[in-house]
Amino acid sequence: MDFNIQTIFKLDGVICLVDTHNVLSVLGVEEEASKQIAFSDFLVFNKISETSLELQNQITETIKAINPFAGMAFCNFAETDTPPLLNLQAYQKEKTQFKLGLNLTKKQPFIFTKQHSHNNIVSQGFIIGESLDLLKIRHYFTVMLFIQGAYFYRIKGILNIEGLDRKLIIQSVKGAPVFTDGDAWQEDDNRETRIVFIGKELKREILEKGLRQCVYKH
Numbered sequence: 152m153d154f155n156i157q158t159i160f161k162l163d164g165v166i167c168l169v170d171t172h173n174v175l176s177v178l179g180v181e182e183e184a185s186k187q188i189a190f191s192d193f194l195v196f197n198k199i200s201e202t203s204l205e206l207q208n209q210i211t212e213t214i215k216a217i218n219p220f221a222g223m224a225f226c227n228f229a230e231t232d233t234p235p236l237l238n239l240q241a242y243q244k245e246k247t248q249f250k251l252g253l254n255l256t257k258k259q260p261f262i263f264t265k266q267h268s269h270n271n272i273v274s275q276g277f278i279i280g281e282s283l284d285l286l287k288i289r290h291y292f293t294v295m296l297f298i299q300g301a302y303f304y305r306i307k308g309i310l311n312i313e314g315l316d317r318k319l320i321i322q323s324v325k326g327a328p329v330f331t332d333g334d335a336w337q338e339d340d341n342r343e344t345r346i347v348f349i350g351k352e353l354k355r356e357i358l359e360k361g362l363r364q365c366v367y368k369h
């Protein structure tokens with residue numbers, strides 16, 4: 152991106168206009184369409200007059216499983232409520248924490264949420280009760296994305312790092328990982344890592360092995 156543009160504007164969110172009738176048939180089949188849906192923070196599904204309510208419900212269920220961070224609207228002629236689209240704040244730390252649902256239940260051990268997939272597009276979610284080693288996790292994401300970045304469309308998570316009194320936020324849309332400081336951990340917080348990977352043909356056992364190697368060793 153042009154440097155002058157970067158100094159004046161900030162990225163508030165990514166919006167994608169989607170053909171409601173064809174979305175499920177191209178998701179996981181056409182590379183560019185799959186990437187756009189995985190990248191997006193808000194999806195506007197157009198031409199709903201040509202589809203049934205049953206199909207719209209199926210789309211909602213499928214997309215929420217693949218990209219749990221994206222908001223949605225169904226409409227005709229791309230007519231939707233504009234103000235919310237101009238204030239998504241998708242990359243604000245508060246929004247990331249809310250989307251990942253931190254502190255919902257008691258502290259969890261190293262467990263894995265359900266795998267969701269549609270054709271070859273996969274969403275993998277992880278909850279890790281143990282704290283992570285900062286150097287190991289930085290190295291893991293940097294090397295993984297350098298070698299296999301084409302397979303990862305999006306990564307977003309809140310990390311519990313040993314020795315840090317603040318949450319560490321990781322966000323990546325392909326390319327290199329970006330780490331930013333989150334809010335301080337509170338006494339009644341469940342200190343745990345929650346992270347979601349979205350990409351093509353992501354192997355659960357490989358991600359599990361890599362994350363396990365990043366757990367802090369006392």
